[in-house]
Amino acid sequence: MVRLQTSSEEPFLPGRRKLSEGELAILLDGHARHLAGKGGKRAALPFVNFSGLNLAGRQLAGADFTGSVFDGAELAGANLAGAILAGCDLRGADLRGANLRKADLRGACLQAANLAGADLTEADFRPGVIGRPHPTKGFPTVVEEGRSGEMDGANLSGATLDRSLLDGLYAAAADFSDASLKGARMRDANLKGANFAGALMAGAGMSGAVLEDAGFDGADLADGALTGARTHGANLAGAVEPPTRDVVARCAKLVEQARAHAAWVASGGAEGAPTRLDDADLRPAGDALKGLRLTAVSARGANLAGLDLTGVQLQGANLEAADLRGAVLRNADLRGCRLMRADLTRADLTDAVLSPLALGGDRSTPANLTGARLRYAKFDGAEITGAILQDADTRGARLPK
Numbered sequence: 001m002v003r004l005q006t007s008s009e010e011p012f013l014p015g016r017r018k019l020s021e022g023e024l025a026i027l028l029d030g031h032a033r034h035l036a037g038k039g040g041k042r043a044a045l046p047f048v049n050f051s052g053l054n055l056a057g058r059q060l061a062g063a064d065f066t067g068s069v070f071d072g073a074e075l076a077g078a079n080l081a082g083a084i085l086a087g088c089d090l091r092g093a094d095l096r097g098a099n100l101r102k103a104d105l106r107g108a109c110l111q112a113a114n115l116a117g118a119d120l121t122e123a124d125f126r127p128g129v130i131g132r133p134h135p136t137k138g139f140p141t142v143v144e145e146g147r148s149g150e151m152d153g154a155n156l157s158g159a160t161l162d163r164s165l166l167d168g169l170y171a172a173a174a175d176f177s178d179a180s181l182k183g184a185r186m187r188d189a190n191l192k193g194a195n196f197a198g199a200l201m202a203g204a205g206m207s208g209a210v211l212e213d214a215g216f217d218g219a220d221l222a223d224g225a226l227t228g229a230r231t232h233g234a235n236l237a238g239a240v241e242p243p244t245r246d247v248v249a250r251c252a253k254l255v256e257q258a259r260a261h262a263a264w265v266a267s268g269g270a271e272g273a274p275t276r277l278d279d280a281d282l283r284p285a286g287d288a289l290k291g292l293r294l295t296a297v298s299a300r301g302a303n304l305a306g307l308d309l310t311g312v313q314l315q316g317a318n319l320e321a322a323d324l325r326g327a328v329l330r331n332a333d334l335r336g337c338r339l340m341r342a343d344l345t346r347a348d349l350t351d352a353v354l355s356p357l358a359l360g361g362d363r364s365t366p367a368n369l370t371g372a373r374l375r376y377a378k379f380d381g382a383e384i385t386g387a388i389l390q391d392a393d394t395r396g397a398r399l400p401k
Helices: 021-035 245-266
Strands: 128-134 137-148 355-360 363-365
Touching: none
Parallel strands: none
Antiparallel strands: 128 137, 355 363
């Protein structure tokens, strides 16, 4: 296990100290100036009692909170990227939408915390040796104890945990629905009864993990995500199976057809040929469709989950009921695109265009997302004026204002 260091420069105080609102404001404002390169000082606040405080939206990146208590604290939207939260008590904390990229959470307790939509990319939840204040002598006298990370009952719906380190984590009955766990390492983690419905788990390392009674309805288990895990009693009936060799081989041919379609569009029909991609499994395509001109292509019911479709041109295309979970559609041209009942959960539509497609004269056709699933999708800078969003599920989505 990794030994977590504590500071020896703090004054002696019994137990965890409680800061006044004035002291806290001065320290955190100084930290914000430090981050902005305007002087200030990095916040080093180990073994502090932040219970119940409102730190929502604060700039806390890189701060040291080792061993502190945030029980029930309000941290929604806070920037904690690279922060040291090792050994912290974050039980019941509100961390919705918080930025915890590369945060050090070794041995932290997040029991029943709300991390819906949070960014935990490459965060470290591994066990550690934690130093805590002596029960009678206080800090800096510490008592060391080994502790594994705890996340049982936590809400991680829509959270991003790509390449995070969750080895040995206790997360029984945690909610990972619609979360992204691509490349995450969860060896020997206890995930009994956890909910992975709709989760993207390609390449997750779960050897030795306990997944008894866990649910995987709609989860994408590509690249051997559950290899070596204990899945007795798990509900795998609705999981999306990894692409077979036949699917991979067929996908290569479909990519060539898509390129021919792009040539057909670019040449006005003089070169290439139009194609249909209905019900095709294109997951193995990776970024091969990136930037292609696929105007008016039909890909009804196609599986495009996780693809890099940056800059793709899909004007007037039919993507009805297509699976676009986690797809990257940055700067994509989706004018007049039919996306009824499509699943765009966690899709990145930053700067995408979903305005009506002009058909000549005074006629146009709108982008239609009726009944689409847009949970936790990103629409930063997107143009959606005129798009039809009737009955669309936009829970957790970042829609333009």
